Amino acid sequence: MNFEPGEIVMPGDVLVDLDITPSESRFIIGPGLRREDNKILASKSGILQKKEPHIFWVNSKERRYVPVRGDAIIGIIIQKGADTYRVDIGASEPASLSVLAFEGATKKTKPILQIGDLVYARLLVANKDMEPELVCMDSAGRKRGLGPLEEGFLITLPLHTARRLLSSDWPLLHLLGREISYEAAVGLNGRVWIKGRTIKDTLAVATALETSSECRSESEMRCLVERILACRAGVAQED
Amino acid sequence: MISLKDGTSTSEKTFLLGVLKEHRRIDGRSFNDARNVDISFGKDFGCCVASLGNTRVMCQVTCQVKAPKATRPNEGFLFINVDFPLMSSILLLDNDQLLQTRTELVRLLERCYKEARVVDMESLCIVGEEKVWELRVDISIMCDDGGMIDCASIAALSALCHFRRPDVTLEGEEVTIHSIKSRDPIKLSIHHMPILVSFSFYENGKFVLMDPDQREQKGSEGLMVVGANPFRELCTLHRTGSVPLIKDQVRRCAEMVALRARSLVGYIKKELEKDGALRSKREHAGFAAHLPRSLMVKPPVEVIDVERETRDIPMRDIVQRVSAKRTGNEVENMSIEVGKWDVPKGTKDESDFDESSASSDVEMVQQVTAEEKKTVEEISIMSDSEEDEVVALGAADLGFQRQKPKPKEKIGKPADSQALQELSKDKPSLKQVDGHAATFLKTLGNVDKELGKQINYLTQVSTGQPHEGSSYAAQKVLQMALHRLEHARSRVNESERIRASHMQQLINAGFISRPQSQQMQQATQPGTPAVQPQTPQQQPQM
Numbered sequence: 001m002n003f004e005p006g007e008i009v010m011p012g013d014v015l016v017d018l019d020i021t022p023s024e025s026r027f028i029i030g031p032g033l034r035r036e037d038n039k040i041l042a043s044k045s046g047i048l049q050k051k052e053p054h055i056f057w058v059n060s061k062e063r064r065y066v067p068v069r070g071d072a073i074i075g076i077i078i079q080k081g082a083d084t085y086r087v088d089i090g091a092s093e094p095a096s097l098s099v100l101a102f103e104g105a106t107k108k109t110k111p112i113l114q115i116g117d118l119v120y121a122r123l124l125v126a127n128k129d130m131e132p133e134l135v136c137m138d139s140a141g142r143k144r145g146l147g148p149l150e151e152g153f154l155i156t157l158p159l160h161t162a163r164r165l166l167s168s169d170w171p172l173l174h175l176l177g178r179e180i181s182y183e184a185a186v187g188l189n190g191r192v193w194i195k196g197r198t199i200k201d202t203l204a205v206a207t208a209l210e211t212s213s214e215c216r217s218e219s220e221m222r223c224l225v226e227r228i229l230a231c232r233a234g235v236a237q238e239d
Numbered sequence: 240m241i242s243l244k245d246g247t248s249t250s251e252k253t254f255l256l257g258v259l260k261e262h263r264r265i266d267g268r269s270f271n272d273a274r275n276v277d278i279s280f281g282k283d284f285g286c287c288v289a290s291l292g293n294t295r296v297m298c299q300v301t302c303q304v305k306a307p308k309a310t311r312p313n314e315g316f317l318f319i320n321v322d323f324p325l326m327s328s329i330l331l332l333d334n335d336q337l338l339q340t341r342t343e344l345v346r347l348l349e350r351c352y353k354e355a356r357v358v359d360m361e362s363l364c365i366v367g368e369e370k371v372w373e374l375r376v377d378i379s380i381m382c383d384d385g386g387m388i389d390c391a392s393i394a395a396l397s398a399l400c401h402f403r404r405p406d407v408t409l410e411g412e413e414v415t416i417h418s419i420k421s422r423d424p425i426k427l428s429i430h431h432m433p434i435l436v437s438f439s440f441y442e443n444g445k446f447v448l449m450d451p452d453q454r455e456q457k458g459s460e461g462l463m464v465v466g467a468n469p470f471r472e473l474c475t476l477h478r479t480g481s482v483p484l485i486k487d488q489v490r491r492c493a494e495m496v497a498l499r500a501r502s503l504v505g506y507i508k509k510e511l512e513k514d515g516a517l518r519s520k521r522e523h524a525g526f527a528a529h530l531p532r533s534l535m536v537k538p539p540v541e542v543i544d545v546e547r548e549t550r551d552i553p554m555r556d557i558v559q560r561v562s563a564k565r566t567g568n569e570v571e572n573m574s575i576e577v578g579k580w581d582v583p584k585g586t587k588d589e590s591d592f593d594e595s596s597a598s599s600d601v602e603m604v605q606q607v608t609a610e611e612k613k614t615v616e617e618i619s620i621m622s623d624s625e626e627d628e629v630v631a632l633g634a635a636d637l638g639f640q641r642q643k644p645k646p647k648e649k650i651g652k653p654a655d656s657q658a659l660q661e662l663s664k665d666k667p668s669l670k671q672v673d674g675h676a677a678t679f680l681k682t683l684g685n686v687d688k689e690l691g692k693q694i695n696y697l698t699q700v701s702t703g704q705p706h707e708g709s710s711y712a713a714q715k716v717l718q719m720a721l722h723r724l725e726h727a728r729s730r731v732n733e734s735e736r737i738r739a740s741h742m743q744q745l746i747n748a749g750f751i752s753r754p755q756s757q758q759m760q761q762a763t764q765p766g767t768p769a770v771q772p773q774t775p776q777q778q779p780q781m
Contacts, residue, residue: 064326076247076248090329114249116247116248116249116252117248117249117250118248118250149250150250151250151253151254152250152254153250153251153254154248154250154251156329193250199254199257199258199261199263200261202254203258203263203265206265207266207267
């Protein structure tokens with residue numbers, strides 16, 4: 001291994017060259033890493049991560065989304081066709097979403113979506129040669145939380161911040177949820193949909209999420225949540 | 240700037256409007272707040288990175304020798320170019336849009352810096368009709384979070400002020416261009432420093448936001464870019480979208496831009512001085528020196544106070560004016576504010592300007608030295624409360640109104656005589672005559688307008704309506720004094736009456752002889768006929 005976990009890697013860095021240092025062990029490579037012949041290269045700049053025994057990936061900070069199969073994302077309808085919607089998912093090209101890819105949809109009972117509506121969907125097809133394709137249900141035909149999102153507010157976060165929101169050791173959404181009741185949908189394309197009871201609540205959550213991208217540790221994040229909740233409570237008393 | 244129909248969700252739009260209706264903004268600013276500006280200069284002269292919130296723009300000024308245009312043999316060139324990578328903005332979906340936005344940006348900047356004659360073009364001449372300097376302003380947008388044009392203008396202006404061109408000497412026919420190392424390079428001569436500021440409109444112009452970020456820009460119905468310099472001179476006015484605006488709004492925006500220009504130009508000058516000091520000490524200048532030493536990562540941002548009180552008094556005021564009928568008082572107030580715009584200024588030195596302008600302006604300058612956000616707020620409050628203004632403007636504005644029509648009449652005379660002169664020639668040039676006639680008509684119109692204003696003002700004086708710059712304040716003081724006098728009189732009467740009743744008691748007790756007291760009572764009674772029924776117990780209440 002030319003790099004240790006925790007080190008910064010740049011695109012093109014060779015992590016392992018099996019021709020030079022033959023290794024018996026298997027490597028499982030995740031996002032940001034790529035195999036070329038007998039080499040493992042970094043394709044993104046970021047911090048190399050390792051999970052025992054042999055899983056490697058690169059944790060990178062970016063704002064532009066590159067579609068990955070199976071990601072749950074939030075898209076905006078930009079065009080309506082006879083049997084497909086075209087959806088902007090924040091990637092280099094828009095994705096397509098079949099009208100029949102909703103729970104219980106048939107040719108006669110189609111969901112009615114307008115241009116500008118939000119959908120929470122999963123990427124079914126994502127590769128570099130084809131147009132990405134979305135679905136709003138799982139393989140069994142149930143919606144599982146996917147589907148159109150109504151009202152609320154949409155914010156765009158850096159991708160790593162959105163990913164971090166979903167990880168179990170980053171309880172930001174839970175901490176906020178103790179005081180504020182709200183709904184949220186986190187898309188891996190960096191888009192987060194929030195709907196609180198009032199505009200104030202939605203704003204408070206949106207501000208917390210946006211500012212949390214600057215937090216470097218969990219204690220900072222807890223401090224941030226406390227301050228935001230205190231602000232909110234302070235105003236409630238004044239009212 | 241960019242009004243994107245697709246790629247924006249209806250949720251965002253409705254939420255944005257909902258927030259505006261509560262008189263807030265998504266990021267906690269008030270309607271008239273702009274985001275923080277930061278500029279840093281590179282190692283080379285004329286290299287500058289400006290940031291406005293998350294928007295970042297880089298600008299580099301370079302120069303080269305060229306042959307001048309035949310029509311303007313003694314003037315240099317100013318060429319503005321905007322480089323706009325597709326990745327810099329999330330809003331841009333395709334190349335057409337990119338080109339359109341780019342052209343718009345270039346045109347606006349050209350209008351603000353080239354056509355408003357910011358740089359002295361004649362000083363760029365080396366040899367007339369042969370060699371002039373061409374200045375090239377290359378602007379690259381690094382990250383767009385709304386307000387690209389504002390940020391680009393700050394970057395361009397800072398870079399132009401920072402730029403030095405190589406020294407040139409002429410020996411007969413021979414031109415020597417000295418390298419920067421061998422001779423100190425020369426600053427450009429900058430006439431004035433205009434800044435562009437964008438505003439966005441919602442709900443048919445009901446809400447007006449200063450310096451909208453990308454989300455606000457996306458959801459807006461129309462945008463307006465106003466350029467002004469610290470001398471309150473408008474340089475650019477550009478509008479997109481189809482929002483009907485009323486005059487007052489445009490005026491208010493222009494007013495705010497002038498204030499912002501003043502504070503921003505102050506900031507730019509300060510940064511330029513800092514950079515100059517570093518350079519003269521031969522210390523490290525450039526972007527690396529500007530970075531904080533200890534921390535290479537972006538420091539944690541201040542948590543925005545979500546529930547901050549909004550202080551958008553002037554804008555709300557305008558909204559009320561749209562809906563409600565205008566009172567004479569407000570109209571008068573506005574007309575005075577407008578009048579300030581065309582104050583004839585001989586010199587363009589800032590210190591001179593401050594002395595020559597009305598007393599209210601001096602107050603504003605003091606506030607500008609304070610914090611930027613505070614300034615906007617304080618000034619808006621000041622221009623809003625009419626009673627304060629009566630005292631502040633007072634005589635200065637009166638004098639100013641009387642002076643104003645005079646220079647315009649002076650300008651008017653040559654225009655019409657020129658037109659007649661042209662006509663009396665053997666071969667009159669129709670174009671020139673038309674031009675002179677138009678100027679004359681314009682002047683006449685101006686005179687007419689001023690006269691109307693003057694008459695309006697005089698009617699208000701004669702009918703005793705309250706208005707700025709009149710004896711209204713004095714009248715009020717007089718009225719107060721009268722009230723006080725009335726009050727004092729009643730108090731005196733009261734005490735007189737009590738004295739009399741005490742006297743009566745004493746007489747009843749037999750301490751004083753009767754005839755004297757009767758005389759006293761007769762003396763006091765005619766003065767206090769109304770107060771008499773009152774009893775002495777009521778006295779403490781007075």
